[in-house]
Amino acid sequence: IKKGEFISIVGPSGCGKSTLFKVITGLLTEYTGKVWIEENIVKDKVISYLPQKDLLLPWKTLYENATIPLEIGGIKKEQWEDIITPLIKEFGLSGFEKRYPHELSGGMRQRGGLLRSFLIDSDLMLLDEPFGALDALTRSSMQEWLLKIWNKYNHSILFITHDIEEAIYLSDRIYIMSPRPGKFLDELDIKFPRPRKKDIILSQKFLKYKGKILEKLR
Known part of the structure; x- marks a missing residue:
């Protein structure tokens, strides 16, 4: 992930998206291999993390x-x-x-x-389905608000969502995960200019991105 980049992770329930965040933050320690961020192992790095429930x-x-x-x-x-x-x-x-x-x-x-x-x-924020429990109108306004905050402060964001349209609208890149045991199936670059407007969700280009992700998840 590059500085100031917005990356989303999509995949079916139970594929390990939230587990991945727990590994990155160091909350889960029983795994093989190492996680590095900016040349530091995660246990030496403070990460900003918002789980599904605001806590x-x-x-x-x-x-x-x-x-x-x-x-x-x-x-x-x-x-x-x-x-x-x-x-x-x-x-x-x-x-x-x-x-x-x-x-x-x-x-x-x-x-x-x-x-x-x-x-x-922390320059890196991990957001685990922060808008998942919100109604459609509130969710839409929160997406626009999040982009405004992100554009101003230039944090790098890793974002988990089940909503494919949300992922496309928000992200620079999307990683697609397989069912359990979770593996990364594909990486998709989202080539819409910023700042983004909501009407991009009606474009053919947007629908092509959505179709490609759905095809990978089938």
């Missing part, structure tokens, strides 16, 4: 949840507000700082989870 701590407010990476990272408490406040606005969470997770909509919770992941000092 916001229910007894902490949105703002308090956002402070966790800063506290772990050794950032002085008097600096937290200056770091978090601009990002609260950037992530569309203004006015929700004192809300608890159960008081937030699904989309707002995911923004909160992404904010906390973003505050981890």
Whole structure:
């Protein structure tokens, strides 16, 4: 993965997509071989990881949840507000700082989870189906919002999704995995210019990409 690149991984349920993320982050240690990122073995590298469930701590407010990476990272408490406040606005969470997770909509919770992941000092973000539980309209707006944030801050993103159209719309490249035991079947370069507009999903080129992925997954 290149710096600032957006890569998606698609494949059937149970093929090992989430397991791959656990290996990359070092959460899973029982495997053969080694995983290297920027010439460092993963156990020596901090990775920003948002699992399928946002894992916001229910007894902490949105703002308090956002402070966790800063506290772990050794950032002085008097600096937290200056770091978090601009990002609260950037992530569309203004006015929700004192809300608890159960008081937030699904989309707002995911923004909160992404904010906390973003505050981890890492150039690589792993996002495991972050929009999978959202309704279609919220999901669509969150996709556009994620691209806006990604374009501005230039993080490298590995993104797991079951939604082929989502993968094509968001990604520079897509890796296609086989059923269990999971192997990579193909790599697909997505050649749409950026910034992208939603109307590309109606284009013949988009449909050809979708058809190619579906053919590989059959």
